[in-house]
Amino acid sequence: xxxxxxxxxxxxxxxxxxxxxxxxxxxxxxxxxxxxxxxxxxxxxxxxxxxxxxxxxxxxxxxxxxxxxxxxxxxxxxxxxxxxxxxxxxxxxxxxxxxxxxxxxxxxxxxxxxxxxxxxxxxxxxxxxxxxxxxxxxxxxxxxxxxxxxxxxxxxxxxxxxxxxxxxxxxxxxxxxxxxxxxxxxxxxxxxxxxxxxxxxxxxxxxxxxxxxxxxxxxxxxxxxxxxxxxxxxxxxxxxxxxxxxxxxxxxxxxxxxxxxxxxxxxxxxxxxxxxxxxxxxxxxxxxxxxxxxxxxxxxxxxxxxxxxxxxxxxxxxxxxxxxxxxxxxxxxxxxxxxxxxxxxxxxxxxxxxxxxxxxxxxxxxxxxxxxxxxxxxxxxxxxxxxxxxxxxxxxxxxxxxxxxxxxxxxxxxxxxxxxxxxxxxxxxxxxxxxxxxxxxxxxxxxxxxxx
Ligand code: SF4
Numbered sequence: 285x286x287x288x289x290x291x292x293x294x295x296x297x298x299x300x301x302x303x304x305x306x307x308x309x310x311x312x313x314x315x316x317x318x319x320x321x322x323x324x325x326x327x328x329x330x331x332x333x334x335x336x337x338x339x340x341x342x343x344x345x346x347x348x349x350x351x352x353x354x355x356x357x358x359x360x361x362x363x364x365x366x367x368x369x370x371x372x373x374x375x376x377x378x379x380x381x382x383x384x385x386x387x388x389x390x391x392x393x394x395x396x397x398x399x400x401x402x403x404x405x406x407x408x409x410x411x412x413x414x415x416x417x418x419x420x421x422x423x424x425x426x427x428x429x430x431x432x433x434x435x436x437x438x439x440x441x442x443x444x445x446x447x448x449x450x451x452x453x454x455x456x457x458x459x460x461x462x463x464x465x466x467x468x469x470x471x472x473x474x475x476x477x478x479x480x481x482x483x484x485x486x487x488x489x490x491x492x493x494x495x496x497x498x499x500x501x502x503x504x505x506x507x508x509x510x511x512x513x514x515x516x517x518x519x520x521x522x523x524x525x526x527x528x529x530x531x532x533x534x535x536x537x538x539x540x541x542x543x544x545x546x547x548x549x550x551x552x553x554x555x556x557x558x559x560x561x562x563x564x565x566x567x568x569x570x571x572x573x574x575x576x577x578x579x580x581x582x583x584x585x586x587x588x589x590x591x592x593x594x595x596x597x598x599x600x601x602x603x604x605x606x607x608x609x610x611x612x613x614x615x616x617x618x619x620x621x622x623x624x625x626x627x628x629x630x631x632x633x634x635x636x637x638x639x640x641x642x643x644x645x646x647x648x649x650x651x652x653x654x655x656x657x658x659x660x661x662x663x664x665x666x667x668x669x670x671x672x673x674x675x676x677x678x679x680x681x682x683x684x685x686x687x688x689x690x691x692x693x694x695x696x697x698x699x700x701x702x703x704x705x706x707x708x709x710x711x712x713x714x715x716x717x718x719x720x721x722x723x724x725x726x727x728x729x730x731x732x733x734x735x736x
Contacts, residue, residue, distance in 0.1 A: 288337045289433065290365045291325060292383075293318030294345035294352075294376035318342055319485045319533060320400065321371050322471035324429045330469065331430035338433075339363065345375065347691045347731065351382040361387065367395035367437050369421075369429070374402045374671055375692045381414045388416040395437045397446075399425040401500055405673035407447035411454045419448045424463045424490075465490050466511050472521045473514075483529035483563070484522045488515055488547050492535040494567075497603045498631065500673035501535055509543050515550035523556040532564045538575055539567060548578045561585040568615045569605050576618060583623045586661060592631045594645045601635040603675070616652065620659025627661045628652075632709050633668035633695040635683045642709050646716055646723075653722050664724040665713045667732075668695040694728055707732060 295318055318340075325338045343356055352360075360368060368387060370380035377398075384396045399421030403410050407420035419440065421428045428445035440448045445460030465487065471477040472484070479485075489509045492501050522530060538544040551557040563586035593599055596606040616626055628649060632642050649663045670677050670687040680687075684699030697703040710732045716723045 287335050288339060288363055288365045289367045289369065290360050290363060291321040291338060291340050291369045291371065292352075292360065292380070293321045293340065293342040293371045294373075294379060295342055296375050297344035297346045316483075316485065316531075317479045317481050318371055319471070319487065320425070321369075322475070322477050322479070323468065323487075324369075324399075324425055326469045326471040326475045326477065327426040328430055328433055330467070331427055332434045334430075334433045336366075336433045345379055347375070347728075349379050351379060351386060354386075357383060357386050357390070361390055361394075365394060367397060367432075370396070370398045370400075372398045372400040372403045374669065377402045378690050381410075381417065384414060384416040395419065397421060397432070399429070402672050405500065408454050408456065411447060411449055415449075417449075419446050421446055423460060426463055426468055428460050462491070462506070462508065465508050466514065470514060470518055470521075472518055478525065482527070483531050484527045485531050485533040486515070486518050486522070487533050488537060488550075489534040489539075489543055493539050494535075495603050495675075497601070497675040497679075498634070498668060498671065500671055507539055507543060509546055512546055512550045512553065515547065516554045519550065519554040519556060519560070523554075523560065528559065529561045530563065532562070534565065536565045536567045536570075538570050541574055541578070544575055544578050548582055551582055557582060563588070565590070568612055569608070571615050571619075576622075580622070585625055586627050587619060587624050588627045588629060591628050591645075591649075593634060593637060593641070594648050595637060595641050597636045598634045598641065613652070613655075616656055616659055620656055624659070625661045626659055627664060629664045629666060631666050631668050632713060633698065633701060633706060635698060635700055637700060639701070639705050639708055639712070643712065646713070650716075650720065653720070660722065662722040662724050664726075665716075665729070666726050667710075667728045669693050670695060692728070 295316065321340050321342070325340055328334070328336060328338050341360065343352060370383070372380050380398060387394060387396060395418050396416060397419035398410070398417055403420050404422045407422055410420060411417055419432070422445055428443060431443045432446070435443055440446060440450070441455065441457065444458050447454060447456045487510065489507055491507045492499075493507050519530065532547070537547045551562070562584045564584050565588045568589050591607075591612070592602060592604060594607045594609070599606055619626060630645055630649070653660050653663065670680060670685050670693045676683065676685065684697070686696040686698070687693040688696060695706065697706065701709070710729045713723075713725050714729050714733055717725050
């Protein structure tokens with residue numbers, strides 16, 4: 285009897301290896317892979333040993349796709365899996381829902397489960413609307429996945445952290461607690477997982493203490509920091525296998541001094557940090573003298589700062605602190621003088637913003653690039669998406685948000701900006717990327733302008 289489970293990832297094509305894009309018409313996550321399925325696989329036995337053979341497949345997906353291809357579905361089914369798990373994000377959820385339908389047409393007996401941020405917040409509706417999906421894994425999936433394997437995808441009432449179909453009913457089991465990342469196995473150290481990418485993703489912490497209204501990451505989460513020894517071992521493992529670029533894939537490395545101290549100590553103690561190119565997220569408003577001392581002597585080739593806007597009314601509406609020009613510029617200067625390079629990201633389409641407001645933010649950043657050309661890598665514009673589980677999604681009516689219902693839920697219009705004004709914004713940002721090599725934008729801007 286087959287004991288195989290396939291975990292299916294759908295990485296956006298524009299982030300996949302070998303995808304060609306127009307230079308600076310993309311965001312900064314250019315070469316990535318799905319870390320979530322790798323860590324699920326690594327932890328398949330944490331709730332008890334089982335004999336399942338877990339295999340990962342990762343297909344590049346685009347916004348134009350509605351389903352995986354017949355060939356890809358046949359490739360999955362030819363492996364005769366007992367169950368297929370889809371790693372669902374907003375950009376691929378509709379593709380995987382349709383794929384579930386196609387798979388069940390071919391093989392009714394295979395169990396289909398979905399997990400990930402875009403299905404964790406409304407699992408009952410997703411199961412109601414998709415009769416071919418059997419199980420939704422809610423929240424952190426590692427322990428739940430291992431439990432599903434232990435129970436052989438049966439006795440589902442005993443598996444915490446899932447919502448599942450039972451005949452005509454949909455049953456919601458008690459939640460799983462958020463996992464402690466220090467109790468999880470590293471996909472690199474335990475599975476020798478070798479991603480086909482020149483950059484390795486390392487997760488130094490999980491969770492976020494902020495509550496930005498456009499983000500679902502912080503919901504119910506406390507900051508969980510990986511211990512030094514695991515971080516050091518992952519850095520050494522990466523270096524020894526020839527990887528030189530490390531992307532720290534958490535929300536920010538400096539939300540607390542304890543977090544920054546653990547991460548910076550681990551880098552130093554690894555003794556290889558000088559030979560690595562490091563990319564991290566940081567909160568500029570948290571950086572003070574103490575934190576500067578903590579990172580003294582380290583060098584980051586990319587510190588990504590989510591500025592979003594320089595308009596205080598806009599920031600307030602997002603749940604972010606007001607913009608302090610004086611502090612922001614001082615931090616850029618100090619970080620730059622220490623040899624770091626900074627990338628700044630902004631979001632267009634936020635409530636209380638306008639064409640004029642966005643123009644003001646961009647003009648300011650142009651000036652800043654001219655002032656600190658050696659310190660600023662580039663500025664990247666993202667289009668607002670009303671993501672599942674966010675406060676913006678819950679308050680969509682209040683803000684008058686209209687957004688795409690298929691794929692990434694990009695904003696179409698709001699109480700503050702009409703579709704026409706947003707198109708003007710897309711055009712303005714795009715032109716900025718044409719005339720200034722340090723301005724980047726998500727591919728969605730191009731898609732919008734092409735459909736004009
Ligand atoms: S955008 Fe970043 S800082 Fe804000 S809640 Fe999300 S993860 Fe936290």
